[in-house]
Amino acid sequence: NSQVDEENYVTVIPGEHYAASGFYEFFFGKHWRDVWTTPVRVEVLDLNTFSGGLIPTERGGGMQTKSLRFQSVNGKIWKFRSIEKDPSKVLPEDLKESIAEDILQDQISSANPYASLVVSLILKSLNVLEAEPKLVFLPDDEKLGEFQEEFGGMLGFIEEHPSEGSDGLPGFENAIDVKGTYKLFDHLAVKRSQKIDAEGFLKARLIDIILSDWDRHMDQWRWAKYERNINGESKSIWKPIPRDRDQVFSKYDGLFPTIADYVIPQITDFEVDFPQVEDLTWNGRFLDRRVLTELDKHSWDSVAVFVKSQITDELIDSSLTKLPPEVYNICAPEISYKLKSRRDNLLWASDQFYGLVNKYADVFCSDEDDYVEVNRIDDLSTVVTIFKRDKKSGIGKDDPLFYKVFDNDITIDLRIHLNDGDDKAFVIGECSESPIVRIVGGHGQDEIVDESIVHGNFLSITPFPATQRRTYFYDSGNKSEVVEGPGTVYDDTEYPDPVDEFEKYEPKQIDRGHNWLPVPVLALDTDYGLTIGAGVQLYKYNFRMIPHEYLQQLTVSYATRFGNFAVAYEGDFYSVVNNGRLNLLVAATEQFVTRYFGYGNETNYNSDLEKNNYYETNQTLITLFPTFHYNFSKILSGSVGISFVHTNTSLKNDTLLTDFKY
Secondary structure, eight states: OEEEETTTTEEEOGGGGGOHHHHHHHHHOTTTTTHTOEEEEEEEEBTTGGGEEEEEOOOOHHHHHSEEEEEEESSSSSEEEEEEEOOGGOGGGEEEEEESHHHHHHGGGSSSSTHHHHHHHHHHHTOOOOOOOEEEEEEOOOOOOOGGGHHTTTTEEEEEOOOSSSTOOOOGGGGGEEEEEHHHHHHTTTTOOOOOOOHHHHHHHHHHHHHHHHOGGGGGEEEEEEEEEEEEEEEEEEEEEEOOOTTTOOOOOHHHHHHHHHHHTTSSOOSOOOOOOOOOGGGGGHHHHHSSSTOOOOHHHHHOOOOOOOSOHHHHHHTTTTTHHHHHHHHHHHHHHHHHHHHHHHHHHHHHHHHHHHHHEEEEESSSSSEEEEEEEESEEEEEEEEEEEETSEEEEEEEEEEEETTTTSHHHHHHHHESSSSSEEEEESSSSSEEEEEEEEEEEEEEEEEOEEEEEEESSSSSEEEOOOOEEEOOTTTOOOEEEEEEEOOOOOOOSSSSHHHSSSSSSSSSSSEEEEEEEEEEEEEEEEEEEEEEEEEOOOTSSOOOOOEEEEEEEETTTTTTEEEEEEEEEEESSSTTTEEEEEEEEEEEEOOOSSSSSSSOOOOHHHHHTOOOOOOOOOEEEEEEEEEEESSSSEEEEEOOEEEEEEOOOHHHHHHOOO
């Protein structure tokens, strides 16, 4: 779909196949189809002159975007990323080349293809590093070599790939070094004096929130190392480099995308008002927990106020001029209005974000020897301090590696991960209100001591005083030393190590919070007619409770044939005992129909009577069914339960039961 109009420019329609009728758009969304189907005039990338000349080297990764890396003559690495996406990789094999793939491909139109052009100026105004993208047309040129067939004649963005310099030259934006997120965390585990620029990362994340860029997982970031003079001493600081802006300004209108937006909350729509901040930041939650926990509320709020003040109306309008002029009038007014509204409400969203990061707070130690002190200083605050551990004395030394006063009104669960090394964790203090403190040991020879007391009452509701169990130790090491206090819970279960970096840094298992899901009830049959209803599922998650702490479901339904109801409750509880599960089913229904043909094997059957429901028997059932399941080992489990069923049979006129001669 390209038409050459000058030597170095082509006119391209990026997504002509996304055109749709109004009827189709009602179900699958209007999205940004008008932007995708508008011809734009784009510069052809000159492989001979751009950055001194480009040589293609390798295909890039990515689940949906096609990308190609180039080495330039001047030593830089460049990356070409296609505007069009191919989502088929996320589908199982049996759904590929099916209508499901067609629908998924069509939903690429929910993304604004030029959104990344708008982001650069906003990031620059806040001194956030970024590889600025340039919209280009990759020519069908033999210089592409083995990649010509796949990439020739493709519309996309060319941007510098953030990397360290070669042959002693400075790297991206004069950085000393550049790393991906996983490699950076591995590096910081043994280089604990080096720090991530948490305030710089928060600036970038607040911009994500304003832009509605919900897909910010760890691979969407790289990190640049700089030296900074702090109190006369040189310190290594790692600054964030956000990249891959595929979901900025995404729109999920239309019946089916709206339902998907509700069922999969992290897929958030770019609207005037913010959605739930937890949904908007969900894909970036693991990175947020590792980097942002160290910031106190004052520092956090200062960053938020600064970001809001910098994103002026003039900056927003100027950023939108980076859009291709052909689509400016189509989308710029809408984007401008929404961005300004979200900017105005940023402090509210920032508050929600702070609470989200700190409600279940994670603190990560290094793989060296660390000394951790947790001080329950009063009912309002809990202080966490981490030092290097002196090998001779066993206590902390030098300036703190981490220090923060946690607000007990915000933080309910404080998780300190010792990681590897021979660490010591010391919990002290006396109070009546405190978050749960979890000390999670690693592979070293750890020493974990609890000398704290959290006053409370026996069974919480009685007047009898008792120490609350608010300190949890997790360490399976045979060489570790654990000193329990009156409120300590010690778990020496051996948990398996992560199988790869993804599981280590972005585990799929949810370990905090809860989730509500709708449950539709819809059925059609001859016994009950149309059965309609609804219900809810509540998932509650907790630390190291797999797959969840509990699942509860309540449904109510109505059958049209008899005009009767059914109510059902089911709960699965995993926290009753280790390796055990309690299942509870309680149901009451008027929707139970059986057929009774009389006693014996030689009863008469009359099809005409069957048509008049002569053999039909209606019953009301009340069921109570508790069951306990226990896993004795990986290959042996057992269950025990008891069932109570109360039945009431309705005797209607003109049925076999009412005519039956007793």
